Amino acid sequence: MRKIRILLLRLCFMLIALLAIFVRPRFSLESDIAFTLEGVGYLFLLAGLAIRMWSTLYIGGRKSRELVTDGPYSLCRNPLYVGTFFLAVGAGLCFENIPMLVATVAIVLPVHVLVSLSEERHLEMKFPQEYPAYRQRVPRFFPRLRNYNRRDTVTVSVRNIRRAMIDAIGVLLIPEIEDLLEVLHQHNIVPVLWQFP
Secondary structure, eight states: OHHHHHHHHHHHHHHHHHHHHHEEESSOTTSHHHHHHHHHHHHHHHHHHHHHHHHHHHHTTTTTTSOOOSTHHHHOSOHHHHHHHHHHHHHHHHTTOHHHHHHHHHHHHHHHHHHHHHHHHHHHHHOTTHHHHHHHHSOSSSOOGGGOOOOSOOOOOHHHHHHHHHHHHHHHHHHHHHHHHHHHHHTTSSOOOEEEO
16 A cells, blocks of 8 residues: 555656646746745745654654654644645745646645545554544644643654755755746746646
8 A cells, every 4th residue: 555655646746746847827937926925835835844844753763663642643643744735835836836736735635635544544453442532632634732732852763853854955945946947947948838827
């Protein structure tokens, strides 16, 4: 199941990348609309990155050994997916590319719902006493702030720190990649195959 999910995500990523590279808006890229979309997109990117880093570092090496129900996992059961959703929206807005944004959301949402359902079945088998109560108390995706609880200390794996840093670098490069694509389009190095209104 995991291999199929990864293959589907890679194929979907290729579609999204093609939209990012060859589809552009008709409005001027120096307009107030473009500036606003990119600014809001950057805020979504930062929020998504913060959520993903917090969740990745918090779960540490505990994911397979215990049911993590505190920190970001006390707010919702899938904070990593919430962070990924924010990143997807942020990337679409940073690229000022509505078709890319729609395609990304249309892909990310169903994939995350299906994967989370599969993970829930696995967790229910692995933690038959604790997981049903946790599932009743904590929503799947939409955070419930009044549920928040935390540990005073958390052990963080070095591998997760490295992964979080690589993710951060990749996310922070998204606006720069978009600017590079704008230059390549302006100089006709990369063609625009479709302009949306």
